[in-house]
Amino acid sequence: MSTVNLPRPARAVASSAEEKVDFPVPLVEMLAPGGRGRLYTLSTEEASLAAERHGFRRQPTRAGYLWRNSFQGARAVHRLRLVGTSTYLLSVSDAERDDLVADGRFVDEGVMGYVAAEQRPGAERLLRFANSYEWRVAVESEADRLKALGYRVDGPMGWVHPEWIxxxxxxxxxxxxxxxxxxxxxxxxxxxxxxxxxxxxxxxxxxxxxxxxxxxxxxxxxxxxxxxxxxxxxxxxxxxxxxxxxxxxxxxxxxxxxxxxxxxxxxxxxxxxxxxxxxxxxxxxxxxxxxxxxxxxxxxxxxxxxxxxxxxxxxxxxxxxxxxxxxxxxxxxxxxxxxxxxxxxxxxxxxxxxxxxxxxxxxxxxxxxxxxxxxxxxxxxxxxxxxxxxxxxxxxxxxxxxxxxxxxxxxxxxxxxxxxxxxxxxxxxxxxxxxxxxxxxxxxxxxxxxxxxxxxxxxxxxxxxxxxxxxxxxxxxxxxxxxxxxxxxxxxxxxxxxxxxxxxxxxxxxxxxxxxxxxxxxxxxxxxxxxx
CATH class of the missing domain: 3.20.20.80 (Glycosidases)
Structure with missing residues (x-):
């Protein structure tokens, strides 16, 4: 699968505004063209560019609401892309990130957002799932549905709000x-x-x-x-x-x-x-x-x-x-x-x-x-x-x-x-x-x-x-x-x-x-x- 080289959001204006967002925002899951590979983003702008220029489609998966900015008790979520593909992986482990980047398989695209390291009121665990060709994330209440589709649990990532209206x-x-x-x-x-x-x-x-x-x-x-x-x-x-x-x-x-x-x-x-x-x-x-x-x-x-x-x-x-x-x-x-x-x-x-x-x-x-x-x-x-x-x-x-x-x-x-x-x-x-x-x-x-x-x-x-x-x-x-x-x-x-x-x-x-x-x-x- 060829890489799409997604353009990153314009940070000059957006970063200043996003720093003032002190509430959880939806983690958007985008399905790559051809049905293999998932892009995850907190940026509506990036998701829109992926859809309009590269044919990605938003999925209604409940991937939870993450924080844009760090807070006490936060855990950073790193986004990595499998080289030469439209497949992305999210990780909360610095060691895992470093190992995957060091062996040349993945490109580190930086910290995407933050989850809570410990449980808090109204929060649910965010899990990573995998099958033979891609990784996904979703809240724990989605586990049975994803397992029925052939995914296995690849480990917990932290705590997020499943909904934040x-x-x-x-x-x-x-x-x-x-x-x-x-x-x-x-x-x-x-x-x-x-x-x-x-x-x-x-x-x-x-x-x-x-x-x-x-x-x-x-x-x-x-x-x-x-x-x-x-x-x-x-x-x-x-x-x-x-x-x-x-x-x-x-x-x-x-x-x-x-x-x-x-x-x-x-x-x-x-x-x-x-x-x-x-x-x-x-x-x-x-x-x-x-x-x-x-x-x-x-x-x-x-x-x-x-x-x-x-x-x-x-x-x-x-x-x-x-x-x-x-x-x-x-x-x-x-x-x-x-x-x-x-x-x-x-x-x-x-x-x-x-x-x-x-x-x-x-x-x-x-x-x-x-x-x-x-x-x-x-x-x-x-x-x-x-x-x-x-x-x-x-x-x-x-x-x-x-x-x-x-x-x-x-x-x-x-x-x-x-x-x-x-x-x-x-x-x-x-x-x-x-x-x-x-x-x-x-x-x-x-x-x-x-x-x-x-x-x-x-x-x-x-x-x-x-x-x-x-x-x-x-x-x-x-x-x-x-x-x-x-x-x-x-x-x-x-x-x-x-x-x-x-x-x-x-x-x-x-x-x-x-x-x-x-x-x-x-x-x-x-x-x-x-x-x-």
Missing amino acids: RAGAIYFGSWNPSSDMVIGATKTWYQRDGDWWGGVRDYYGRDPGVEPSKYNVWKDEDFSNLKPSIGYYDDSEPETLEKHITQASSAGLSFFQFYWYWNSEDRQPRPDVAIEAFKAARNSAAMDFAVTICAHPSGDLRIPRSDHTAAAEALVGRYLNEPNYLRANDGRLIVGLCDHTGLTGDGTAGAGDVRAFVAALRERARTDLNEEILVLSNWEMHVGTDPAVFGADGSYCGVRYDHQPSYVSYVQEMAGYFAAAPRTFMRCAASDFDERPRYPHLIQDPDKIRWYRDQTIELFRQGVGRIRTDIARSTRLSPIDNLVGFYAWNEWHEGGIIEPNVRDGCAYLDVIRSELRLTGGQGCVASGIAPS
């Missing part, structure tokens, strides 16, 4: 005194001053001083979940975010996605009070965060071309420079585009306008931070369109209501929806979609109210389980293949709620933790107050 949620920073539209509508319809929880509080109907909504035309429905476990709050206060961070991180969530808006009249960001409260929270280091840009085509929410540079400067200078900003497995900083139709002065943004903004943001990150970004467009808004048309690297998904009132259909269609998505894609699930708390103060026509008629937490469990199955079977070459976003943490006006509430407690977070097998935290703390 990073899950997060969209955070709606609208429950604070800056929510003028809700406050004004609540005053008009419910005759209460200064209340940014209008509709939610009224449909809940049990809060002191608030009568059940007289406009509720769904009298037999149970809205008793419409109160947070920590009570109705002001998310401009760091103390609120401290409780949310405790709730989320204790359940194993890794990040929040904050929506971000620009004020085209003032040529500066709109008040980002929830993000600032997150940054000021005393426990903010417990979670990562990302910014998702909403440039809507109406009012002063647009970002005209003349403001692209200023908006990029604000994003990079305020958020992308934070140490706990969300990174992909290759170290790139993740930025979302929830709506890019307003990335021009008249609200009719074309692909060229979006590409111009993305280019400005990339250039600012390189200039100010020496960092690369990974841009994700909103797949719901442009299903079937290659995100590269907009200058994006991939897509994320959110609620996907599709004007169908069936949550059963939503869950059943998940696999097909994910299969049709771009290669670089962050999977998602919506806990629910229910606009009824918006009637009548925000939506006056009840016939325009949308909600799932058949949503249950058990269906949600099925949906989350399907996400894990899809990741486990994946052959995507994506630096975010194990990231999952939930809609939403606290969209109380739309039913997208995984934040603990007074009726369900931690039920939704418990489902996410168990179905995705998240290992962070000790289990959901509904009160938001960490045990002392």
Whole structure:
């Protein structure tokens, strides 16, 4: 078998970013052309080059998640290539490496990553397997399957996580005194001053001083979940975010996605009070965060071309420079585009306008931070369109209501929806979609109210389980293949709620933790107050 001389990843930029990746990343197994020989790599870039230039194909083998960088108790994993072939061997023995290189049979390609020398919570042994012509690695639970295929165990290598899904949620920073539209509508319809929880509080109907909504035309429905476990709050206060961070991180969530808006009249960001409260929270280091840009085509929410540079400067200078900003497995900083139709002065943004903004943001990150970004467009808004048309690297998904009132259909269609998505894609699930708390103060026509008629937490469990199955079977070459976003943490006006509430407690977070097998935290703390 002839050698393919795989090009190595560009280290000048990647090495700096990868040094900041402090979480396990998937060990990707690539099958050589002809079906003999396996390439193992932690680099999506290298795997993609192997596929595109040399015909390698990613395998869905569970080879575990390794660390890019050394840590206390780590064991280095060396990668060697059998001279003149596409066959690779991984070794944790310096002596074995030296002997194989010394006799001229193998070329040492350096340290690929690290495993733990001793067992740790949630970890499984990584084993090396061999047959008459190649070596493979996989977690121990794969041993019987590989033995049935004719492989023998060639020895243990160390301990790795068999799965490492990073899950997060969209955070709606609208429950604070800056929510003028809700406050004004609540005053008009419910005759209460200064209340940014209008509709939610009224449909809940049990809060002191608030009568059940007289406009509720769904009298037999149970809205008793419409109160947070920590009570109705002001998310401009760091103390609120401290409780949310405790709730989320204790359940194993890794990040929040904050929506971000620009004020085209003032040529500066709109008040980002929830993000600032997150940054000021005393426990903010417990979670990562990302910014998702909403440039809507109406009012002063647009970002005209003349403001692209200023908006990029604000994003990079305020958020992308934070140490706990969300990174992909290759170290790139993740930025979302929830709506890019307003990335021009008249609200009719074309692909060229979006590409111009993305280019400005990339250039600012390189200039100010020496960092690369990974841009994700909103797949719901442009299903079937290659995100590269907009200058994006991939897509994320959110609620996907599709004007169908069936949550059963939503869950059943998940696999097909994910299969049709771009290669670089962050999977998602919506806990629910229910606009009824918006009637009548925000939506006056009840016939325009949308909600799932058949949503249950058990269906949600099925949906989350399907996400894990899809990741486990994946052959995507994506630096975010194990990231999952939930809609939403606290969209109380739309039913997208995984934040603990007074009726369900931690039920939704418990489902996410168990179905995705998240290992962070000790289990959901509904009160938001960490045990002392």
